[in-house]
Amino acid sequence: MWGTEDVMSRSRATTIVSLVTLAAVVFLTALDQTVVVTALLPMAQTLGLTAHDLSALSWVISGYLLGYVIVMPLMGRVADLLGRRRILLVCLGVFAGGSLLCAEAPRLAVWWDFTNLQAMGVHLQHPALSWLVIARFIQAVGGGAVVPITLAESGALFGAHRRSIALGFISGVTEAGGALGPLYGAIILEKWPLTWSRYPAPWMWLFLLNVPLVVLLAVLIWRTWPARSLDAAVDAGDQPAGARATIDWLGAVVLGGALLCLSLGLSQQAGAMITLSTAQQATHNPYLLAAAAGLLIAFVMIERRQPEPLIPLRFFQSGTFTASAVLSLFVGIVLVVALVNVPIFAYAVLGESYLAAGLLLLRLTVMIPVGAFAGGWLVAHLGTRTVGVGGTLVIVAGFLVMGQWTPGTHGALLTAGTAVTGLGFGLVLAPISTTALQTMVTARFGQAASISTTLRMVGMMLGLAALTSWEISRFQQRFAILRAMPPGPNCSFDCLATRLETAVKAASAQAMAETFIVAAVLAGVALISALWLRPQGRMIAASE
Numbered sequence: 102m103w104g105t106e107d108v109m110s111r112s113r114a115t116t117i118v119s120l121v122t123l124a125a126v127v128f129l130t131a132l133d134q135t136v137v138v139t140a141l142l143p144m145a146q147t148l149g150l151t152a153h154d155l156s157a158l159s160w161v162i163s164g165y166l167l168g169y170v171i172v173m174p175l176m177g178r179v180a181d182l183l184g185r186r187r188i189l190l191v192c193l194g195v196f197a198g199g200s201l202l203c204a205e206a207p208r209l210a211v212w213w214d215f216t217n218l219q220a221m222g223v224h225l226q227h228p229a230l231s232w233l234v235i236a237r238f239i240q241a242v243g244g245g246a247v248v249p250i251t252l253a254e255s256g257a258l259f260g261a262h263r264r265s266i267a268l269g270f271i272s273g274v275t276e277a278g279g280a281l282g283p284l285y286g287a288i289i290l291e292k293w294p295l296t297w298s299r300y301p302a303p304w305m306w307l308f309l310l311n312v313p314l315v316v317l318l319a320v321l322i323w324r325t326w327p328a329r330s331l332d333a334a335v336d337a338g339d340q341p342a343g344a345r346a347t348i349d350w351l352g353a354v355v356l357g358g359a360l361l362c363l364s365l366g367l368s369q370q371a372g373a374m375i376t377l378s379t380a381q382q383a384t385h386n387p388y389l390l391a392a393a394a395g396l397l398i399a400f401v402m403i404e405r406r407q408p409e410p411l412i413p414l415r416f417f418q419s420g421t422f423t424a425s426a427v428l429s430l431f432v433g434i435v436l437v438v439a440l441v442n443v444p445i446f447a448y449a450v451l452g453e454s455y456l457a458a459g460l461l462l463l464r465l466t467v468m469i470p471v472g473a474f475a476g477g478w479l480v481a482h483l484g485t486r487t488v489g490v491g492g493t494l495v496i497v498a499g500f501l502v503m504g505q506w507t508p509g510t511h512g513a514l515l516t517a518g519t520a521v522t523g524l525g526f527g528l529v530l531a532p533i534s535t536t537a538l539q540t541m542v543t544a545r546f547g548q549a550a551s552i553s554t555t556l557r558m559v560g561m562m563l564g565l566a567a568l569t570s571w572e573i574s575r576f577q578q579r580f581a582i583l584r585a586m587p588p589g590p591n592c593s594f595d596c597l598a599t600r601l602e603t604a605v606k607a608a609s610a611q612a613m614a615e616t617f618i619v620a621a622v623l624a625g626v627a628l629i630s631a632l633w634l635r636p637q638g639r640m641i642a643a644s645e
Contacts, residue, residue: 115325120267122321123251124274126189129314130196130244131278134169135440137161137237138283139455140290140304147207147302148229159565163364164234166562168241169248171357173555174411176246179348185250190322193315196243200311202236204300240308248275248554252534268538269477269531273470275554280466280523283444284459291456352403352411359396360559366390367566412552422549424633425536428489429553431627432529433560435496435620438568439465439503439522442613450508450610464516465523472527485532485539489631492528493624499525500621504614508606518617525624529631536634568616575612 137144141158144150150158180188202209210229255267286307293303300309366389404410417423443465447458472492479488499522505514537553 118321118325120255120270122318122325123255124271126193126318126322127247127251127271128274128278129311129318130247131275132282132285133200133240133244133308133311134165134279135162135282136286136307137304138441138444139287139459140307143290143302143304144233147304148227148233150227150230158230160230160234161237163562163565164237165241165244166558166565167357167360167364168238169245170360170555170558170562171353172242172245173249173558174356174552175349175353176249180246180250181253182348185254186322188246189250190319192243192246193319193322194243196240196247197312197315199236199238199240199243200308200315202239203233203308204305206230206233206236208299251275252538252554253549266474266477266481266531268534269473269480270470272530272534273473273527275530277466277470280440280462280469283440284456284463284466287455287459291454349404349407349409349411352400352407355396355400355403356411359393359400360562362389362393362396364562364566366393367563416549416552420633421536421539421635424630424635425533426553426556428493428529428627428630428634429533429537430556430560431623431630432496432526432533433557433562434564434568435500435560435624435627436526436557437561437564438616438620439500439519439526441565442616443503443519446506446610446613450506450606450613451511452606461515461519465519468520468523469527469530472524473530474527476528476531479528480531480535485536486632486634489529489532489536489634490628492525492532493628493631495525495528496522496624497525497621497628499523500617500624504617504621506610506614506617508603508610532631532634568619575615 141161144161145158176188176192207229209232214228215231251271252268255271286304289307289310290303293306295306300306366387401414404412404414417426440462443462444455444458447453447461448455453461472495476488476492499518499520502514502521503518506518533553537549
């Protein structure tokens with residue numbers, strides 16, 4: 102950790118370069134959370150999937166989120182102990198390797214199609230898709246450490262008064278990266294000029310481009326950050342005795358298993374990619390949910406006995422920290438609703454192109470960094486509670502507007518819903534990060550940041566699995582009602598086709614509008630947590 106003299110000795114320009122480099126690193130890894138949203142159909146064509154199998158592609162997103170969530174709590178602490186620069190460079194290498202494997206997924210499926218696993222009762226229906234999900238998971242193992250490290254180091258770059266502004270900047274860039282992913286993917290799909298026999302599909306270049314970008318960022322990290330600052334991450338006075346010998350690997354494995362079972366159990370299409378020979382396709386699988394509950398109980402018991410746990414349960418004895426953690430969870434749940442449904446509404450209901458769908462989402466995403474900057478400044482002047490409550494109310498208002506969207510919605514109502522919602526998301530980021538860190542000494546910054554971010558990603562996983570399944574169910578109900586309506590006596594074949602297309606759009610719009618309203622209600626529930634944010638909670642020392 103940088104001491105006061107270290108920070109004062111660095112020039113303002115060097116500090117800004119360090120902060121911008123941190124932002125670029127976190128933006129790149131966050132971009133890959135959602136970059137595949139607009140590329141799912143081209144991926145299906147390359148991987149040989151049919152329309153019946155398209156729902157399985159959601160695991161290309163879920164697999165990345167799962168890897169992110171599993172490694173973030175672990176790597177935040179590892180980076181605190183072993184050096185943030187060192188761990189960051191290693192994880193960037195893993196991220197680049199996973200990106201390369203994503204592009205190689207079809208060739209890897211030819212090399213090994215998993216048929217030998219059938220003897221164990223495991224049937225992988227789509228080997229190429231399975232390889233892609235595995236590669237996405239590896240990507241996230243590398244990218245998952247980036248967010249807590251960058252948040253912790255940004256907090257260390259500045260003093261207490263300016264820390265909220267730096268954290269607001271990094272948080273805004275993080276969320277903007279995830280939100281801009283669909284637009285970036287659409288641009289590459291429609292405009293990428295290069296072709297190569299080994300990588301003929303444009304979606305493969307979404308991942309290949311990560312490799313040279315990682316190399317560039319690694320050079321910048323090595324050249325702009327002194328080794329003393331990031332490789333000596335913990336001051337001697339802040340480090341608890343024996344901390345270097347107690348990294349909670351067991352807790353990480355158990356937590357990972359619990360989250361995997363939870364996401365599979367909640368997913369309506371859990372068995373679309375992986376099925377067991379003795380079980381039917383999972384639809385809200387109660388056995389997996391029970392396994393998740395059992396593993397979560399085991400995780401709590403393990404953490405209570407660990408001298409240096411993965412997620413210190415004592416952190417949650419602070420009402421201030423708990424409030425920020427719960428608010429982060431709810432923000433993740435409703436954020437994924439916007440990220441997934443806005444572009445789908447554009448091209449499934451409004452009939453727009455993938456690029457136009459990405460541009461509609463851009464109206465939301467450009468407001469996230471704007472709100473994050475504003476939130477960081479407002480926290481410094483008004484406090485975390487006021488800004489947190491205000492930002493949550495803005496999110497509620499934005500989702501209520503989007504709940505009014507119909508197939509005939511255009512212009513101002515689309516812009517109002519997306520822009521207001523994006524502004525609200527940005528506003529709450531700085532209060533969450535600032536509150537999480539202000540209860541910790543600097544030796545715990547990495548852990549505190551990783552817990553807060555992990556809960557937001559868990560929220561995104563839950564929202565993607567549970568709310569998407571609920572939305573599909575509502576669509577089926579709405580479509581059945583519309584389809585059952587009798588046609589006119591002179592309705593021709595073309596008339597019936599048009600009527601069917603209209604019914605699909607109407608049912609989709611109604612299902613998504615209802616989901617937006619549910620998201621508004623959940624954001625309203627999150628207000629309870631926002632009200633518990635306090636200007637300064639009890640500081641938790643490294644030795645506790």
